[in-house]
Amino acid sequence: MKRRTAMKSAVAAIALSAIGASAAWAENPTLKIGFVGVTSGPAAAWGISNQRSMETRAAWINETGGYTIGDTTYDIEIVSFDDQKDPKRAIAGMEKMAQEGIHYVVGPNVDDGAAAVRPVAEANGIMYFPYAFPKELYTAPASNAVLGMVANYQSGPAIYKYLRDEKGVKTVAFVAANESDPLSQRDGGIEAANALGLEVVSDNVTYQVDTTDFTPVLTPVMRTMPDLLVLSGVSPANAPQLIRSARELGFQGFISTETAQDAQVLREGAGDLANGFISVGGASTPELASDAMKEFVDRYTKMFGEYNDESNTKVYALEYILETLKANPAGIDDVKAFQATMDAFEAPNPYMKGDAKLRYVGSTSFGQKRQVAVPLVVNVYQDGAFETLFVAEVD
């Protein structure tokens, strides 16, 4: 009898604690935001920096009481899916988001994945923020994709023009991994270089994405003696090795890329040989970063042990989604309302000093506002850190 009473008490205690726990959880309803991207394999750094940026920001929001949209304050939950850089997996990931009733997804990270998920996203009322550059994703009749960063055809011409005008660059060589993203970025770069009157001295050297020794790859490129070597769409894993091989082969000119990089990876992989390397970054350099950006970096570092400079650009997508929903709460379940808000949307950019704004751009490139206005910050690596070379804006 005593045992039965004890068991009843235990069951009652468990039930009560469960009710209590659910009551505590139920303080704020949850707003789920998805992430579909690559978090394993050689390009894992791209997606992991996305996912961790979102998780850091969500934890920060939840810790400070949640995010108020309309009359409701939400806790933010990030639902992640590793697409392994495989378009089929990306589709499966987007379908999972649809099944969970998620309407806002960050990713995928690469061109073919972003193109593959488009039908699923449009059929299921999902707005997604890819880090992929094909214009057809953002040009009508496409409606649900919003470019989450500055495209290479926007940053490349700015970098080449700067180097031509300020540094006297006349010849340029392109090297790219044999994959859709880097190859399309290389082709866009060649077009931009030709338009600026630069002589392209090498444009057909490519490498396997799993290459670990780039000396044989770069040897024929170095024989063309370019003023500028462009590492088209280079992944952070390959950039230091390419820089190191080029410098060891005696290359004295400029090296640049249109992708975001990490200063520590460059320092460890190429050391001083990476000095002068030009890449695209976000708002983390001391002269640009606001207190909110510094706090974000601090929280990210505490949460994951180490910051990734790529997150300087990847902090923005979640912020845009939440701020736009705040501007029009009807968007929570209705992406058409979200889209209608995008044209006139404007909010303060919390991550940059000054009066920078969050707003949607892309009219010039896509004919409609389907791009987040991330600042086009062109960085130069110097002695273990990035310095701002120049800042521009994308229309």
Add this chain to the structure above:
Amino acid sequence: MEQILANGVYLGSQYAMIALGLTLIFALMNVLNFAHGQMYVLGGFVTYTFYGQLGLPFVVALLISCVTLAILGALIEKFLFAPVIKRSARDESTMLLAAGIAFLLDAIILLVFGEKQRGVPKIVNGVFNWDFRLIMPYDRILICVLAILSIVGFIAFMQYSKTGRALRALAQDRVAAQLMGVNVDRYSMIGFALGAMLAGLVGGLLVTITGINLGMGGPTSIKAFMMVMIGGAGVISGAIAGGIILGFLEAIGLAVLSQYGDITYLLIFISLMIFLAIRPQGLMGKPWG
């Protein structure tokens, strides 16, 4: 031409070292170790931690890599492969186990070392430049020499030591070796540990040149399998030959075919398919296994 030859020797020596461990494990246990690339990556990360992060001398870090991987290999053999081999006669069981270990190691590496590319300070500075006909950084020359010495040392160990002879006997005929008094369980474990140690050694050596990242494991395993297929599965000299041939094919292809785009590996794969259709056992393998 000088540059192509030098690149071929350098690539060939490192590839041969990668293939050695894989073929040793296959020869001893008939196990296709799909986790070999992940073991290589782990070796690189151990050297990165002790040399790049903690500042220990490179040689010490390299030794720690070798010991760590040898212990890991021994544990994997004793607690995972040995029981599976005893309970299952099907080759797929060990293949699936190896694939599972590869995924497990990938997950552990991500958790412990993170997603970023890692690199260590150069062990030797400077570049050898012969009138721009042959350019080779000194650290690559050193790593190439160390790789060749390691291969020679490994062959000598297998040829002249008691353990090496026992391992060779095991590879030739497991039952006969057992009847001659070789402790099969013990030497299987030693052989697997040696194979894993070789992966750790080459990972530790190459982290100074190529750096290391989470994603290198799978492609490294694929290249190692190619070398073993070229040379002949389970044959030490075949693995060395396969590594050197692949290294030279890559160096020549990248130099000669660069203007046609990235077709070097396409042609290597086509050549490999034709070669295997004609000689499925590889250059030095035996048709009967």
